[in-house]
Amino acid sequence: MNIHTHKRIAELVDENYAYASVLYYFGITFYDYDEKTLEQVCRERGLNVHEVIQDLEAIYEQDEDEVVGLSALPVDVIIAYLKHTHFQFIKKRLPYLSKLIHHLPTHRYPNIVEDLQFVFPLFVEDIIHHIYEEEDDFFSYVLELQSAYQANQPSSSLYLNMEKRSIQEFAIHHDIDDDEMAGIRQITNDYTTKNIDSLHLRVVYAELQKFERELCIHASVENEILFPKALMLEKQVQKIMRSKVRFN
Structure with a gap:
């Protein structure tokens, strides 16, 4: 262009x-x-x-075909990809969106702007908490499973960890948290710009919609690629544990 x-x-x-x-x-x-x-x-x-x-x-939309290629990779590489996406969200996308929304003029669309300026910081706080919780708990657990499987030797700490949690529980909890942007969609009428003549607000809507797509792609990598691989890994480690107990 x-x-x-x-x-x-x-x-x-x-x-x-x-x-x-x-x-x-x-x-x-x-x-x-x-x-x-x-x-x-x-x-x-x-x-x-x-x-x-x-x-x-050089602007382009993220190619979903690139995500499909992740299915052939081991869990540590998939987790590295997801952590990189988390970093992009926290350091780039969310600060940019926060600044855009914070500087929206309130005089033309006061109700929409005030609602966004109230809700979006809460949304940011929730999603950052979710990201750190996911990395500290779920990702750490999956990487521990992978190490145990590769070494063919689960540690005692992993055994205790598996007594307290499971991939299935993580998946259920993740499904509950999947639609974080429902409230924002309601405020923006599903990002409809038909009667919005403010360029600033139209940019905000477009960026929110783009971020929601990015979240959906991110969630699909977790739900459709990482969780099935992690569940299989957990079963393989359980099998190793049972064999160790049988031969001791």
Whole structure:
């Protein structure tokens, strides 16, 4: 796509809402520079306009086919992929969304904006808690199972761990937490922008919808790839344990 440097920032973002996030990572908040051209803003901020354009043109949606390839990989690699996604959520996506929502002007759509500004920080707190709990409990347990299976020698600590928890319990708990964005969908009327003429709010809706898709892809990797592999691993370790007890 040919991006013209003389276009106003508002025009560019209106063409593709995803441009707003690219500009943000260059330190350009689109709503603060909306009437200036890309060339003017880059000159003001000492940025190479050609590098900015290159990143704008490189935008793409995550390819779900890439996720399918994970099914052939061992659990430690899948967990590394999921941890990297967690890092992206916590360090990039959620701070960006939080800033976008925090700076929404309230005078045009006060009810929607006030509700989002109240609910979204609670959502962020919940999802970060969920991520750390998942990494500390579920991921750690699965990696411990993998180590025991590879060594053909479950430790006593793992035996006690397996007495207290199971992959099936983790899966049930995960299903309960799966639809974290139901409240946000309700506030935004399923991200409908038909009667929304605020560019800022339309960008927020687009980014929330994109983040929900990312969460769905993330959850499908856990539910459809990691959980079945982890369940099989747990059964294999249980089998090793039974054989050890039988021969002792």
